[in-house]
Amino acid sequence: MGEPIAFRCVSCGREYDPWSVDYACPRCGPLSGTLEVLYDYRALARRLVPGSFAETRRNSLWRYEELLPVGVEYAVPLRPGWTPLYESPTLAAELGLGALWIKDDTLNPTASCKDRGTAVAVAAARKLGRDACACASTGNAATSLAGFCAAAGIPCYIFVPKNAPRPKVAQLLAFGAMVFVVDGTYDEAYELAIQAADRFGWYNRSDGWNPMVVEGNKTGALEVWEQIGEASLDFALVAAGDGSVVSGVCKGFQELVKVGLADRVPRVYGVQAAGAAAIAHAFERHEQGRPILPAEEGADTVADSIRVGKPRDVVKAVRYVAATGGGFVTVTDDEIVSGAQELARRAGVFAEPAGAAPWAGLVRLLREGAVPEGAKVVLFITGSGLKDPEGALRGLPEPTLIPPRIEAVAEAVGG
Amino acid sequence: MGEPIAFRCVSCGREYDPWSVDYACPRCGPLSGTLEVLYDYRALARRLVPGSFAETRRNSLWRYEELLPVGVEYAVPLRPGWTPLYESPTLAAELGLGALWIKDDTLNPTASCKDRGTAVAVAAARKLGRDACACASTGNAATSLAGFCAAAGIPCYIFVPKNAPRPKVAQLLAFGAMVFVVDGTYDEAYELAIQAADRFGWYNRSDGWNPMVVEGNKTGALEVWEQIGEASLDFALVAAGDGSVVSGVCKGFQELVKVGLADRVPRVYGVQAAGAAAIAHAFERHEQGRPILPAEEGADTVADSIRVGKPRDVVKAVRYVAATGGGFVTVTDDEIVSGAQELARRAGVFAEPAGAAPWAGLVRLLREGAVPEGAKVVLFITGSGLKDPEGALRGLPEPTLIPPRIEAVAEAVGG
Numbered sequence: 001m002g003e004p005i006a007f008r009c010v011s012c013g014r015e016y017d018p019w020s021v022d023y024a025c026p027r028c029g030p031l032s033g034t035l036e037v038l039y040d041y042r043a044l045a046r047r048l049v050p051g052s053f054a055e056t057r058r059n060s061l062w063r064y065e066e067l068l069p070v071g072v073e074y075a076v077p078l079r080p081g082w083t084p085l086y087e088s089p090t091l092a093a094e095l096g097l098g099a100l101w102i103k104d105d106t107l108n109p110t111a112s113c114k115d116r117g118t119a120v121a122v123a124a125a126r127k128l129g130r131d132a133c134a135c136a137s138t139g140n141a142a143t144s145l146a147g148f149c150a151a152a153g154i155p156c157y158i159f160v161p162k163n164a165p166r167p168k169v170a171q172l173l174a175f176g177a178m179v180f181v182v183d184g185t186y187d188e189a190y191e192l193a194i195q196a197a198d199r200f201g202w203y204n205r206s207d208g209w210n211p212m213v214v215e216g217n218k219t220g221a222l223e224v225w226e227q228i229g230e231a232s233l234d235f236a237l238v239a240a241g242d243g244s245v246v247s248g249v250c251k252g253f254q255e256l257v258k259v260g261l262a263d264r265v266p267r268v269y270g271v272q273a274a275g276a277a278a279i280a281h282a283f284e285r286h287e288q289g290r291p292i293l294p295a296e297e298g299a300d301t302v303a304d305s306i307r308v309g310k311p312r313d314v315v316k317a318v319r320y321v322a323a324t325g326g327g328f329v330t331v332t333d334d335e336i337v338s339g340a341q342e343l344a345r346r347a348g349v350f351a352e353p354a355g356a357a358p359w360a361g362l363v364r365l366l367r368e369g370a371v372p373e374g375a376k377v378v379l380f381i382t383g384s385g386l387k388d389p390e391g392a393l394r395g396l397p398e399p400t401l402i403p404p405r406i407e408a409v410a411e412a413v414g415g
Numbered sequence: 416m417g418e419p420i421a422f423r424c425v426s427c428g429r430e431y432d433p434w435s436v437d438y439a440c441p442r443c444g445p446l447s448g449t450l451e452v453l454y455d456y457r458a459l460a461r462r463l464v465p466g467s468f469a470e471t472r473r474n475s476l477w478r479y480e481e482l483l484p485v486g487v488e489y490a491v492p493l494r495p496g497w498t499p500l501y502e503s504p505t506l507a508a509e510l511g512l513g514a515l516w517i518k519d520d521t522l523n524p525t526a527s528c529k530d531r532g533t534a535v536a537v538a539a540a541r542k543l544g545r546d547a548c549a550c551a552s553t554g555n556a557a558t559s560l561a562g563f564c565a566a567a568g569i570p571c572y573i574f575v576p577k578n579a580p581r582p583k584v585a586q587l588l589a590f591g592a593m594v595f596v597v598d599g600t601y602d603e604a605y606e607l608a609i610q611a612a613d614r615f616g617w618y619n620r621s622d623g624w625n626p627m628v629v630e631g632n633k634t635g636a637l638e639v640w641e642q643i644g645e646a647s648l649d650f651a652l653v654a655a656g657d658g659s660v661v662s663g664v665c666k667g668f669q670e671l672v673k674v675g676l677a678d679r680v681p682r683v684y685g686v687q688a689a690g691a692a693a694i695a696h697a698f699e700r701h702e703q704g705r706p707i708l709p710a711e712e713g714a715d716t717v718a719d720s721i722r723v724g725k726p727r728d729v730v731k732a733v734r735y736v737a738a739t740g741g742g743f744v745t746v747t748d749d750e751i752v753s754g755a756q757e758l759a760r761r762a763g764v765f766a767e768p769a770g771a772a773p774w775a776g777l778v779r780l781l782r783e784g785a786v787p788e789g790a791k792v793v794l795f796i797t798g799s800g801l802k803d804p805e806g807a808l809r810g811l812p813e814p815t816l817i818p819p820r821i822e823a824v825a826e827a828v829g830g
Contacts, residue, residue, distance in 0.1 A: 059474060059497070078763050079499035079522070082474070086492045090568065107494070107522055109763065111801060151763030153505065157828070162816065167582070169814060170804030176760035179814035180824060188819035196824045345591035348493050348524065348566030386526060386801035389585030399584060399594035401577065404603035409595060409611045413572070 002044060004069045007035040007211060010315050018069070019128065023209050030194070031293060034316055035211040036251075037069050041258040048259050053226055058082075061116055061219035067255060069215050070123040076151045078109040080119035081219050085227040085378075088347055095366060099231060099376040103224055104349050106384035110147040110171060112140035112305075112355075113245060113382040116220060117213030121205040122148040124212045130203035132157065136193035137206070138186050138241060138305050139168035140383050141213075145205050146175035157202055159189040165304055165388040186299070187310045207242040208312025217248020218255065224378050225256055233266040235371055237358035238380035240270035240328065241306035243279050243317030245382060250320035266378075267326035269370075270317060271361035273301030273336060273354075279311050279318065280328035286318045302333045302391050305354035305383055327370070335360040340385065340392045350385035353392060417459060419484045422450040422626060425730050433484070434543065438624050445609070446708060449731055450626040451666075452484050456673040463674050468641060473497075476531055476634035482670060484630050485538040491566045493524040495534035496634050500642040500793070503762055510781060514646060514791040518639055519764050521799035525562040525586060527555035527720075527770075528660060528797040531635060532628030536620040537563040539627045545618035547572065551608035552621070553601050553656060553720050554583035555798050556628075560620050561590035572617055574604040580719055580803040601714070602725045622657035623727025632663020633670065639793050640671055648681040650786055652773035653795035655685035655743065656721035658694050658732030660797060665735035681793075682741035684785075685732060686776030688716030688751060688769075694726050694733065695743035701733045717748045717806050720769035720798055742785070750775035755800065755807045765800035768807060 006015040009025030011032040016025070018037075025033030044066060053063045061081030062072040084104050092100035108115035118141065125133055134157040135145050142158045149156035156177040160169070161184065172179045182189040190206060197204035207213055224233070236253070240246045249268055256262035272280045276299040282292045292315050299309035311317065321327060331339070333353075340356035343349050358379040365371040385392040402408035421430040424440030426447040431440075433452070440448030459481065468478045476496030477487040499519050507515035523530035533556065540548055549572040550560050557573045564571035571592040575584070576599065587594045597604040605621060612619035622628055639648070651668070655661040664683055671677035687695045691714040697707045707730050714724035726732065736742060746754070748768075755771035758764050773794040780786040800807040817823035 059499075076763070077501045077503065079501075079519075084474075084494035084524075086494075086566075088492065104494075104524075107524065109499075109519075109522065110765070111526070111799070147759075147763040147765065149763075150760055151501075153761075167801050167804045170808050171759075171765055171800065173811050173814060174756060174759035174765050174800055174804075174807055175763065176756075178828070180827070181814045181816045182819050183816055184819040192819050192821065192824065195821045199821065199825070200828065341589060341591075344562075344589035345565055346568075348491070348562040348564075348590065350525070350562065350586055350589050384526070384801065385586065385589055386582050386799065389582045389589075392589055393585050396588050399588060399596045401596045401598055404597050404599040404607050406607065406610045406614065409607065410614070412595070413593070413615065 002039045002066045002068055004037045005040050006038045008038055010034050010036050010319065023204065030209065031312060032315060034208055034313055037211055037215050039067065045260040048261060050261060061119060061216065064219050064222050067222065068120060069212065070120060070127050074123035074126040075119065076122055076148045078148060078151050080108055080115040082223060083107045085224060086347065091346060096373045097377055098374040101228065101378040102347055102349055103220060103378055103380045105220060105380060105382050106351060106355060110144045111384035111387060112144060113220060114141040114144040117216035117244065118144040118148045118205060120216035121210050121212040122152055125203040126152065132202045133205055134193055134197040134202035135205040136190040138307055139164040140305050140387065141205065141207055143168050143171040146172045146177035149177065150175040157196065159193040161186045161189050163304065167387050186308060190312065207244040213244050214248045214251055214316065217245050218252030220380055221249045221252025222256065225262060232376060233378055234375040235269065235377040236266045236380065237269045237271055237361050239306050239354045239357040239382055240272050240279050240317060241308040241311065243311045243313035246270040247313050247316040247320050249380060250324050253324065265324045268321050268324040269326045269361060269365065270321055270328045271357040272328060272330050273303050273306055274330045274332050275300035276307050276309065277330045278309060279314050280330050282314050283318045283321065283328045286322060292318050302394065303336050303354035303357060304388060305352060306357065329361045329364055331357060331360040331364055337394045341396065344385065349381055351381045352383040352385050352388040355381050355383035417454045417481045417483055419452045420455050421453045423453055425449050425451050425734065438619065445624065446727060447730060449623055449728055452626050452630050454482065460675040463676060465676060476534060476631065479634050479637050482637065483535060484627065485535060485542050489538035489541040490534065491537055491563045493563060493566050495523055495530040497638060498522045500639060501762065506761060511788045512792055513789040516643065516793040517762055517764055518635060518793055518795045520635060520795060520797050521766060521770060525559045526799035526802060527559060528635060529556040529559040532631035532659065533559040533563045533620060535631035536625050536627040537567055540618040541567065547617045548620055549608055549612040549617035550620040551605040553722055554579040555720050555802065556620065556622055558583050558586035561587050561592035565590040572611065574608040576601045576604050578719065582802050601723060605727065622659040628659050629663045629666055629731065632660050633667030635795055636664045636667025637671065640677060647791060648793055649790040650684065650792040651681045651795065652684045652686055652776050652792065654721050654769045654772040654797055655687050655694050655732060656723040656726065658726045658728035661685040662728050662731040662735050664795060665739050668739065680739045683736050683739040684741045684776060684780065685736055685743045686772040687743060687745050688718050688721055689745040689747050690715035691722050691724065692745045693724060694729050695745050697729050698733045698736065698743045701737060707733045717809065718751050718769035718772060719803060720767060721772065744776045744779055746772060746775040746779055752809045756811065759800065764796055766796045767798040767800050767803040770796050770798040
């Protein structure tokens with residue numbers, strides 16, 4: 001296990017003894033004061049070689065235990081991570097890319113990348129002896145926490161906005177979580193989860209609040225590095241809502257350099273919906289030398305998983321992405337939906353709208369020239385289309401109803 | 416690759432040169448004449464050792480290429496198989512079992528075990544140079560074929576009954592398949608698919624028709640054997656609709672004995688809905704020395720994936736299961752639904768109703784004494800709850816809608 005040496009405030013830089021604080025820097029508070037988990041990278045560099053992770057023979061994110069704050073002995077019996085990476089030479093050629101990889105994080109236990117952060121957060125809860133978990137979420141983090149708590153046998157309290165898609169609510173109910181559908185926005189649900197967790201002693205897994213989440217999320221990048229092998233990677237694209245997933249992707253690539261396993265980090269791009277682009281706007285301000293905060297805006301998009309008006313990991317997301325030389329790109333709902341359809345039709349990967357946003361972002365970055373011809377690109381696909389089938393289908397024609405007769409088929413196929 | 420030495424009719428025993436026939440024994444026809452793929456087991460026994468599959472370093476069913484009729488060079492770039500196996504000591508203890516494992520086949524690329532058969536069938540289509548695929552299905556085999564054809568870049572023609580759950584239809588449309596919703600039963604859709612595939616030259620993946628399907632399905636058993644390691648296994652339970660999945664599970668365990676990697680096969684039980692129990696009834700007839708066919712009955716159950724009145728792989732299913740010393744068990748819809756809820760709540764695995772039927776079957780077999788105390792049991796969970804959220808939720812209370820105020824939470828949790 002990679003014993004953390006400090007929890008550091010991402011804004012003021014103050015360092016705390018590991019596990020001495022649960023969530024945000026007491027001085028800077030939430031939003032500004034999200035904590036980063038630091039390790040002894042020099043010691044890790046001496047110990048780790050490229051084959052170290054494969055040696056564990058673990059087909060889950062626990063193969064990266066050396067770079068995680070909690071040991072596998074606290075892991076819940078589900079299999080988060082080690083999801084497939086698909087290379088698509090055909091699509092790469094069509095787009096003029098040197099290589100295109102699709103990281104299919106829909107194949108996590110509860111069908112989204114949120115299982116990565118949850119796996120580490122629930123393991124931390126067990127290590128810390130907390131006997132219940134809670135979180136606010138647009139949907140996927142909640143279903144993920146509910147699933148892992150079910151497998152762990154501990155109670156789970158969930159706060160979701162009332163517009164969460166039905167399949168996500170179904171998962172929550174099936175997993176036996178106590179579900180509060182908050183008559184308000186995600187942001188109101190988020191504040192309520194903090195208050196309630198505080199009052200009732202629940203361990204709060206919410207994005208941007210619990211530093212364990214980014215530790216789990218970073219394993220997506222570690223996997224891509226290991227799965228790509230010798231080939232270099234120029235760009236990584238991932239959807240951004242609260243900013244915890246894109247922060248994790250950046251941190252993963254950066255830590256590989258810190259421990260001497262990689263020479264450089266790819267440029268990481270966060271993809272946001274045009275109608276819910278608070279981090280993208282904060283990034284612009286940061287590029288102009290202005291403060292990242294306040295980042296609070298309206299949030300309107302078909303992509304419910306990134307429908308976030310007040311992104312909770314905005315400071316990390318902006319700073320980490322900037323450090324990779326990447327940026328943020330916004331895409332319209334139409335681009336998101338047709339991206340999801342293209343991804344399913346061309347690659348056989350069925351994503352929810354937010355999950356497919358990186359495809360739309362890539363198309364736009366290519367058009368704008370930010371991603372040059374010949375570049376090698378990975379898209380992180382973060383949530384299954386089964387999480388929101390209607391969202392992914394918008395505009396597609398309904399199937400043909402036919403009588404059970406061959407003539408009807410012949411007519412339809414023009415045969 | 417495990418070069419097949421013959422395709423043999425399961426009823427008359429006549430052997431055909433591999434690949435000389437696509438589907439059923441020309442003499443016996445469909446239902447009776449389903450084909451079995453045979454290998455040179457003696458040669459394989461000389462070559463294979465327990466570590467042979469791990470050596471391939473493939474995290475998919477293609478690690479078993481030596482026991483498959485098609486080589487990995489024809490595989491589509493998706494990751495079928497090598498799904499997780501979870502051990503649950505808590506549930507085992509509660510049920511009085513020696514061990515309980517849950518094989519989570521919901522984590523296949525299109526979220527059901529059908530991806531196993533599809534992976535091998537589509538690879539066969541590529542090997543044979545067929546340029547389009549088709550199948551009839553209650554839903555999961557169809558979505559699976561649509562996904563793999565999308566990744567392969569070949570057209571796909573799908574025949575589903577009009578009562579298929581919406582999320583499955585959504586997957587089909589997203590993957591760009593040409594979908595025929597047949598105004599009739601699954602059985603009518605099935606016949607129509609055979610006719611249409613024949614007329615238009617499509618390679619037909621339908622269960623019980625294409626012998627490649629059972630070859631893919633058997634890898635579920637191979638994985639369980641490899642994942643369990645040294646521990647012995649007494650019983651394996653899996654839902655049965657057409658009978659191709661349970662046939663595959665039996666064949667996998669049996670081939671492990673044939674190639675000298677295992678000493679014995681576990682007793683395999685097929686689990687059917689009480690309202691769609693044609694194979695279970697055929698099995699009873701067979702036990703009484705009467706002919707297996709005709710197996711044609713009504714089909715009425717909440718578990719759409721096993722809502723099959725005329726099971727197409729009934730002969731294989733009955734004979735293979737009998738050879739393991741197992742049997743069939745039927746469960747009511749209420750038992751299926753509460754099984755799905757129990758599985759999600761206790762193990763964190765969210766299954767569609769059919770997927771969770773083995774849990775219900777286990778409870779019944781324990782009650783009847785067919786599974787004795789101390790037995791070691793694996794349940795194959797075949798399809799994700801996201802495929803049919805409403806089916807899995809029947810009878811569960813809806814979540815609480817609350818205003819965004821801490822008092823509302825306190826009231827609900829009694830704090």
